[in-house]
Amino acid sequence: MMDQLPQILEALIFISVEPLTPDKLAEVLPDAPPEEIAAALQALVAAYEDSDRAIRLVPTAGGYVFSTKPQFDPPVRRLLQIERRKKLSGQALETLSAVAYHQPVTQAEIASIRGVDSSYSLHTLLENKLIKIVGRKEAPGRPLLYKTTEKFLAHFGLNALEDLPSAEELKKLMQEENA
């Protein structure tokens, strides 16, 4: 059965709504060595990328998921009857960025970074499950600590937090902007 490993993986990812993680695959396919699964996944990603299919296989939020290619956005939106996709507001994005780069972080810390109260944005982000509460800080008042979620990664097409630009890369970006 393992000589069909690429096809098996394809089938499993196809029926998965959430990105299918290598851990989960290893659980489902205990007989397949993880290296073989990893290699087969890479080959699948490449095969879809090279094909002229409308679908691609994308490593997302630590797992693998099928998605449409960008040029098929208009017909898909017509099918789903979605005029425009909801986007995050400037404040929500600022708050989210502060959480992403300073996590785990408290509301007061975010407010200090942004210079404005961020409770409303935090609430919105929590509602949309882009951030989550991970506990309380051992500090006066034991304030709640926030972190970004897997959904945050998926929303921005990131595979891991490491995919976000590093401090140096950001510095370069800022210099370009100022120049």
Next chain:
Amino acid sequence: MADEIDPDVPSAEAESAPPDAAAPESEAASTPHAVTENAPEAPAAFPQPADIGYQIKLGMFEGPLDLLLFLIKKKKIDIQDIPIAVITGEYLEYLNAKEKINLDREAEFLLMAALLIYIKSQILLPREQPVEPDIDPRKELVDRLQDYQQIKAVVGVLREREEEQAQIWRRAALTAPLPEQDLDLIEVSLFDLAESFFAMMKRKQGENLQIIQGKKLSMGDKMSEIVAVLKVRDHIDFLEYLGSHDSLEEALLAFFCLLELLKARVVVAIQEQLFHTIKVWLRKDAPPEKEQE
């Protein structure tokens, strides 16, 4: 808002806190209590949208840091060497341009004004003895501005990525990418707790389950047993024999076996009178046992 006087705020924040010192000469002077008025709101978990107003009221600025960065860029100022007097003047001009200050929405802008004036006073005022001469009173503000600048750069990156992702569809997206109404995450973490609790209970239940080993019964064995009994006892009382089994299943099996043996003409069953018990004999001319199995 008013986080800078919130006792919960980490120490770095507390240093920039003395708006009171600067208040007498600042725009905030007319309403020095404004900041404290808002303080009780801050610790509340999720107060009403206090920061939503900025986008409408102060146009393009997300907050005082945003405005400051804008002024610094406009004046082509080196962020590491901000002429505080110039920038404070510019900043206050912006605030003065407003006819009325909405305290709910603009308290943070006032707080920043107070901080700027405080830093200015730190630089101007002669000191009796130089306290920590190495420390530039502007340093903390510069650090904050740079941190904020970084956040703004991240916002740019995220916005771009969001734009890209908006054209890509996954199957999950069919169930609304950013649902309007969703479960509160605070509750979800409670659900998580409940879920793991139930999972644990389930495991516990599994532990308490005891498997009762059923007797393994087969027709062949039973038939041989019946034949063996008949060989020893000459005949058996049908009802008595069935009653001697300790489970219904086994008794039923014995009954079927007797029927089978009758059919195979190994035994003979005779009821001497109506309503009398049925007696079972081994047939004298019975075929060898093996054949029925």
